[in-house]
Amino acid sequence: MRKFYISFFAILLSIIMSASVFATSLNDAKKELDEISKNIKETKNELNEVKEEQDNVRKQLDEIEKELEAKEKELATVEKKLAQTQAELDNVRQELAETEEELLKTQERLEQLKTELDEATRKAEEQEQLNAERLRAMYMNSTSSYLKLLLEAKSLNDLLNRIDMIIQMVTYDQQVFDKMVEYRNEVEEKTFACARQEEQITQIKNEIENKKVLLEQKEKEIKDTKNKIKKQKAAIEAAQNEKEALLNQLSEEEAKVRRELEQMEKESKELEKLIKELTKKSQSSNPPNKNGYVWPAPGYTHITSPFGYRVHPITKQYKMHKGIDISGSDISNKPAVAAADGTVILSQYYGTYGYCVIIDHGGGISTLYAHGWSTTVSAGQKVKRGDTVLKIGSTGSSTGPHLHFEVRKNGEPVNPLNYVSP
Template identity: 35%
Template sequence: MGAVRQGGWLAAVLIALLLCLPLGAQQDKAQQRQQLQRELQSLQGEIGKLRGAIDQKRREERKVRRDLAELDQQITRVSARLRETRDRLARARKEQAELAKRLEMLTQRLRRRENLLAQRLRAAYKYRSVSYLSLLTNARNLSELNSRSYVLRQIVKTDRALLEQVRADQQEVAHAKAQMDALVRRIAGLEVDLRTQETELTEAQDEKQALLRDIARERALYERQLAELEAESQAIARRLRALMETPKGRARADTPWSGRFIRPVEGRITSGYGMRNHPIFKVRKMHTGIDIAAPTGTPIRAADAGVVVEAGYIRGYGYTVIIDHGGGVATLYAHCSAILVAVGQEVKRGQTIARVGSTGYSTGPHLHFEVRINGEPVNPLGYGL
């Protein structure tokens, strides 16, 4: 834009020079006037090119913004699939451990019954010379005959039941082994899926980082984005103050706040509240909250009980949740990968409301956490974190 203004100024100077020349001098210096006109036309052409370049840069900036939003959505989708795959893998491994215990129990029971059956077969072979018929015919009376007949029936029944139990155990062990083989194959497939999704997530994050590095070379774009962040922060303050003026807001404002927060995410504070060099924009600006490093998908807890007044995508902040805790106190949770609550929902202290991500203007997964009093950001570390 500076070059455009400079071109416009030069053009105005040339026109002024033409108008200020005396009539006689103009007639005497026709060639000079023609030269000036040619220079003016050349300058106007350069101005046109600069305007075209500026328009092109604006289109590139819009594309960069779309690419960032698409990458954020891709990272969110892949992160969700990755969490689902990890959950499925954990369930499969738990099922595998339970099945292994059952298989061990079945195998031991089968071994005991097979040993008992072997003993019965050895006994039958040992006493093979004594026939069941001779045992019955050698009975001294009817009572002894009935008694021997009952004992023989019980022996046969017990042996048959034992044989059936052994066969059933063999089938159950074979079925359990087949289940184990299928489960092992499923776990192997899930592990492949997990590695693929982790690679996809890493590539998407790397692509986003490369894109952010490219953007870093466009200082004007960064300054506009930073202005948007500041405008969003001010807009959030205005919205919170406006909500406090509604009947529900006044009611919440009259509700005393507990006075202390719990930490919404366990992790290291990588950037505190106050003036700092912005990690993306490379300029010294006010940081209105604290940044807590945590892996993508880590649960984010409500710092205290309250009502959700904002849950959605805010430019610069990415996916964001804002909770009104009463007494003019609110908390903000930004750069989330997923939001698990809705506007108007009452949440409890420690309830999971979102998951850590890197949406919006962010260089990696973390939680940007703010405390606001009557809409204005204050240092969160002064409230029991």
């Protein structure tokens, strides 16, 4: 930039000195400007590289974003499954607790039944012993003993008493027998109940063992699932960190591009200032043009980008387009002609304009022809309307062969279509 200012003031100094040394001074300054132009061209290439790098970073960010979304969906699914497994595990634990409680109650009932069985067995044995003794006594006394007992009665009242006693004895014997049968039945029932309780206990124990196995399986499943979630979260966090790093890198690259663009804008403003100064100096020897203007690209009338605000095709920024772009399928290397008579005040490679020619037509009006492959005139040269000044090309900040044409009034861009028409 320091070299630019040196060359800029050198140009102004040469203009002030005299018209005779005007072209020579510009040619001397051309070397300095060429050096600046090379730097600008390198900056443009760097800008394109940054743009490509930005595109690559954006693609990487898109891929990471998709991967992150997939991981988040997968994690949500696993967490849902984990919640379901945890609920199932809680149910198994509850069932296991209930089963163990039922087993405890069943074991208590079994112990109670065994106690009752022992008591029933004891009573049955005692009753059988008593019944055996009564049978033995009845056998020893035989049935005649009851008859003899009645015949030995001394009175009617004694007879009735003896009959009542015999009835009580028979009733007692029957009760002893019935009690023995009852105790035997109770022993059988208690024995069956104990066997059934023991069978139920065995079944409950098997259920407990099965539930314990299921519980262990569920616990292992939860442990494996948690480990899987942990790994997935680690992968997501790594992707997020990578994304943040890429975003930081992208921000740095964007800042760099913005600085480059600001520098280019500064060069454009310096060009406007230069045009104003050169135009002001040349007005004294070049009166306002009276011959009208011609189309600067003979045979090519297609305007690809008009005058006014637009999205820049390279920088992608919404900014002012200070001229019109004229293009055609075979326009490369075709001549760009002077729109009117005038004096060439700049003919060189000029930054983002590439090879550029500026003609002063007097009255504060100048025209600019940019992006050529080469220029065909020199600074200080007089040209006539229709003279070739440039070979149309694609140098500087350009996406393809075309002619960038500007009309400036007192250095400020105006709509070229107010002066020329296809």
